[in-house]
Amino acid sequence: MLKVENLVVKYGMIEAIKGISFEVNDGEIVTLIGANGAGKTTTMHAISGLVKPVSGSIQLDGVELTKVQPHKILSMGLAQVPEGRRVFAQETVEENLTLGAFFRKDKDKIRTDMDFVYDLFPRLKERSSQLAGTLSGGEQQMLAMGRALMADPRIMLLDEPSMGLSPLLVSEIFSIIEEINKKGTTVLLVEQNAKRALAIADHAYVLETGNITLHGTGQELSQDERVQKAYLGG
Template structure:
């Protein structure tokens, strides 16, 4: 589905991503784990068209994403849940969801997907007329995820969905990610909570200072001594 080959991304003279290659197959949950500054978010932004790579290729279902504008990439079936949620604070929950479907014209399908989002996130349904900026952190994360799903993506990129949430809410968010995947959406997950990410991932990659240093199944990396020491507290 998604193939990244020899990707390099620069900020001025600094090479943030140093020639990484990985893939996400249809129906998988794939996670990128790594410390702050490893290049995880930069990689996500390059895939979704928010940053232009210095070199390398990014393809989805055989289509080149590198020269494609972001809104066209969304229309292909790729959506992103950004780090820090970035909901539209002065819009209601419902308005945020409708904005997520801005590339679509199928009114019946949009209404159906909104109900699907409300089934996944009952709290959003209760707060559908509430301003997004007045929601709790966990509710804003749910809204950011729901807004991405309104684009009807085949592949959703999730950037640090558990950031700043209580342990109880973290578990809930990860259960929902699994549900989204079981309903047919492929997931590429960037996450600092390596333990939770590896527990739900089919496959995983470790990113360190712009390079992929390890890869394997989620289970394999969770048992790897190097990963345990660096990311799982020994």
């Protein structure tokens, strides 16, 4: 479904991504794990068109995304939950969700999707008329995920959804990611919390200073000695 090949991204003179390749197949959960500064967020931004890669290709079902205008990528079925949530703090919860469906014209389906999001995150429903900036970190994460779901995406990119959340909330968020995936949405998950990410991933890639150093199924990598040493505190 999503295929990244020889992707290179530079910030000025610094090469943040040094020619990585990976693939996400239909219906899978694929995770990209790595430490701070490994290039995870840069990779996400490149896929969503927020940064322009120097070279390489990013294909969504055979369409070259690097040639598509960034704001059109969402309507092709690829939604991103950005790092740090980036909800619209001055808008209400409901307005944030409405913004997630901004490009869509199918009003009835938008309504059902909003009900679906409210079912998935009952807390958002309770707070639907509250400003997003007043929500707790966990609620903002739920809102960011709900907002992405409002685009009715075929593939969802999640950038560090567990960042700054309590272990209890992390469990909740991860079980919701699995639920979203079971409903048929492909997931590309970027995480520092390697243990959790590997536990739910079909495939996993380890990103280290702009290079992919390891690749395997989630289970294989969680048992890999190098991964255990570097990322699982083994």
